[in-house]
Amino acid sequence: MPASPIRKLVPFAEKAKSKGIKIYHLNIGQPDIATPAVALDAVKQNSLKLIEYSHSAGMESYRRKLAGYYQKNQVQVNHEQIIITTGGSEALLMGIMACLNPGDEIIIPEPFYANYLSFAISAGAKVVPVRSSIEEGFALPPVESFENLISSKTKAILISNPGNPTGYLYSKAELEKLRDIVLKHDLYLFSDEVYREFCYDGKTFFSAMQLEGLENNVILIDSVSKRYSMCGARVGAFITRNTEVLQTVLKFAQARLSPPTFGQIASEAALDTPDQYFTDVIKEYSHRRDVLVEGLNQIPDVFCPNPSGAFYAMVRLPISDSDHFCQWLLESFNYENETIMLAPATGFYSTPGAGNDEVRIGYVLNSTDLKRSVKILEEALKVYPHKTETINNESARYRHSSV
Amino acid sequence: MPASPIRKLVPFAEKAKSKGIKIYHLNIGQPDIATPAVALDAVKQNSLKLIEYSHSAGMESYRRKLAGYYQKNQVQVNHEQIIITTGGSEALLMGIMACLNPGDEIIIPEPFYANYLSFAISAGAKVVPVRSSIEEGFALPPVESFENLISSKTKAILISNPGNPTGYLYSKAELEKLRDIVLKHDLYLFSDEVYREFCYDGKTFFSAMQLEGLENNVILIDSVSKRYSMCGARVGAFITRNTEVLQTVLKFAQARLSPPTFGQIASEAALDTPDQYFTDVIKEYSHRRDVLVEGLNQIPDVFCPNPSGAFYAMVRLPISDSDHFCQWLLESFNYENETIMLAPATGFYSTPGAGNDEVRIGYVLNSTDLKRSVKILEEALKVYPHKTETINNESARYRHSSV
Numbered sequence A, B: 001m002p003a004s005p006i007r008k009l010v011p012f013a014e015k016a017k018s019k020g021i022k023i024y025h026l027n028i029g030q031p032d033i034a035t036p037a038v039a040l041d042a043v044k045q046n047s048l049k050l051i052e053y054s055h056s057a058g059m060e061s062y063r064r065k066l067a068g069y070y071q072k073n074q075v076q077v078n079h080e081q082i083i084i085t086t087g088g089s090e091a092l093l094m095g096i097m098a099c100l101n102p103g104d105e106i107i108i109p110e111p112f113y114a115n116y117l118s119f120a121i122s123a124g125a126k127v128v129p130v131r132s133s134i135e136e137g138f139a140l141p142p143v144e145s146f147e148n149l150i151s152s153k154t155k156a157i158l159i160s161n162p163g164n165p166t167g168y169l170y171s172k173a174e175l176e177k178l179r180d181i182v183l184k185h186d187l188y189l190f191s192d193e194v195y196r197e198f199c200y201d202g203k204t205f206f207s208a209m210q211l212e213g214l215e216n217n218v219i220l221i222d223s224v225s226k227r228y229s230m231c232g233a234r235v236g237a238f239i240t241r242n243t244e245v246l247q248t249v250l251k252f253a254q255a256r257l258s259p260p261t262f263g264q265i266a267s268e269a270a271l272d273t274p275d276q277y278f279t280d281v282i283k284e285y286s287h288r289r290d291v292l293v294e295g296l297n298q299i300p301d302v303f304c305p306n307p308s309g310a311f312y313a314m315v316r317l318p319i320s321d322s323d324h325f326c327q328w329l330l331e332s333f334n335y336e337n338e339t340i341m342l343a344p345a346t347g348f349y350s351t352p353g354a355g356n357d358e359v360r361i362g363y364v365l366n367s368t369d370l371k372r373s374v375k376i377l378e379e380a381l382k383v384y385p386h387k388t389e390t391i392n393n394e395s396a397r398y399r400h401s402s403v
Helices: A007-018 A037-044 A060-072 A087-099 A115-122 A143-147 A172-185 A243-255 A261-270 A275-297 A322-331 A367-383 A394-402 B007-018 B037-044 B060-072 B087-099 B115-122 B143-147 B172-185 B243-255 B261-270 B275-297 B322-331 B367-383 B394-402
Strands: A022-025 A082-085 A105-110 A126-131 A154-160 A188-192 A218-223 A236-240 A312-316 A338-341 A358-362 B022-025 B082-085 B105-110 B126-131 B154-160 B188-192 B218-223 B236-240 B312-316 B338-341 B358-362
Touching (some): A007 A338, A022 A367, A037 B037, A060 A261, A087 A115, A087 A188, A087 A218, A087 A243, A115 A126, A115 B243, A143 A172, A154 A172, A243 B115, A261 B261, A275 A312, A338 A367, B007 B338, B022 B367, B060 B261, B087 B243, B126 B143, B143 B172, B236 B243, B275 B312, B275 B367, B322 B338, B322 B358
Parallel strands (some): A022 A338, A105 A154, A188 A218, B105 B126, B188 B218
Antiparallel strands (some): A218 A236, A312 A358
16 A cells, blocks of 8 residues: 655655745645535534434435436436445445456556555556646547557546546547447446536536446546535545446445444535535636646746646646655745645656656645745746756655755 | 345335334344433534545544543553544454455454454455354353464454454453464454443453553554444544554555544544443443343243343344344234344354354343333244244245245
């Protein structure tokens, strides 16, 4: 089980803070926007005297109401096709365990969310990355790239849409290409849509569950964490029309008894969040993205494609060792006593060496702080002394951190 | 992944209810006693505006206070040796994944909590049962029984203390025997102590963590579910003094991000539950046990050892197919329009055929209902037509349920 590449930087961030340096946290995926009041109030006003296990598949009232949410969003599912999970994390872990045997392979466009690897390792499955590129804005790789990787061991393709860490929003046409591959080789298609609410520039979201002819193949992974700024509720969902897969996942769900009761109360109530909340949130994220992407692209030798969804941007920097650069920002740099914490992109690639000149930035700070962060990055790049060196190896890092 | 033997009975229970038959649920482990008000109030009075991820190891304030609870209970641990989990289930799953490789073996005295098998299967580990007997009240099997099963693949022993489903409370002397085995073969000792608060007849609980010389071997699994009647909070704990194991489990914990926030708020507050709450709860459970055990042993050919802890009793009945009997109670029997739902003991044994004349009863009903349930069982045994037949196989069951 690999350690999180971001977590490795935490001790350096703590040391910088102890020296009185202010850190702008661009490294995280925790929204800063308030949770809808309707969800918070439901928890405060609950009148339970006994906090019992819920049904292993989740409270039926919540599942019924959640099915209504999907139907409103052109995804035709009923409550019996939904298993409520402890976050999207558990949905994905149980899904991989249910659908893949040890040694089976799952193809994932990279860069991808680092914990996908952890869940696959837990299930004994092997991640096979298919490369998407920053030049193309992380569009779906060509069909041939998938075909080249598919073997008898391949059981599934996993996408994140809109993407973490890329922010890329797959088009309907791209999803239809995926459908053809999936059907041809009879694979599962896991679609992680936890950022489905956050699409910009007037683009509409098209779900993998809307693809026709894939009833037995598509598995939707969802979560309330980002949608309602409610990461700590730990409520997600595993959704499929494949009854055999549902029944197997339910066995895993039964073994862990039930998802959290209070989180489900909050999540059920959150479905009554006024539309205006999302209008405001999307306006805010969209504005931040504009500020960030425009600012970044004005720094010499920096390139940031314009993401259409989620709240992340991948950025190419004039460096050759992003782990070292991110550490150096915390350990050896400050601009007017401030610095930034970034996520080195190496953690989002499983291909060795990939992502060495990229970082991920989450725009979960207000736009004033984002502007300031861009300025700090610009100043940092002016003085960073190792732009063309690759010193990202254990002994080098050890020497460095002991200096 | 096996289906839960109790869950298989649910459709029969639903059918009985639809016919207007009242069912006494002796099959469950969900306490009926109210959650402490101090825990419920803390959730209602929380003033969070944003439900963020907590630390992956759990809120530090909770971990510090929880360490205080253990210290008060003669278990010397600090907050850095505690990882808060999503229920005891997750603690055990992550522990087995961290300590055992696929193919490794874990020895568990049987009968054991059915989900132990599910967690082991998820981790690719193999459960090796060591038989304890109802005649001995499910005391620890002799050392030789363990020695006979230990091989190079054996990595751990797992006990539940007080036991689910047995209610058996291991003595200090028994735990010291386990210590010797564990030390001799350098094994992990997983001690599931989620019922640690519920000990009767003035007996005191002795934790595996109190054993000397086992700092690197003992892993304590705990949960707030039973202690505070708070199963739906989904908060447990993984506790060990072995720093290497802690660090590995923390990686699994990081991959699933964090335990539930509201549940942690309730759990931290629950540590202020007045002592009187437990005095009352223990008095109540102890009274119920007396009513139940006495009543059961007065039924001809029924034997129920007197359990000293938890809130379960294992009962030997004059039957030879407990799965069939439990189904028959729901499907074909009623006494004055009432019946009982029991847990067939076969689900708590991994040795084929074991438990065919035993059931588990949870005393999570009030004593009036328990007395009535005993009466119903007595009447059922008078008329059950298959006492000496073994018809517990798929084709027989299929025939039966289609009649």
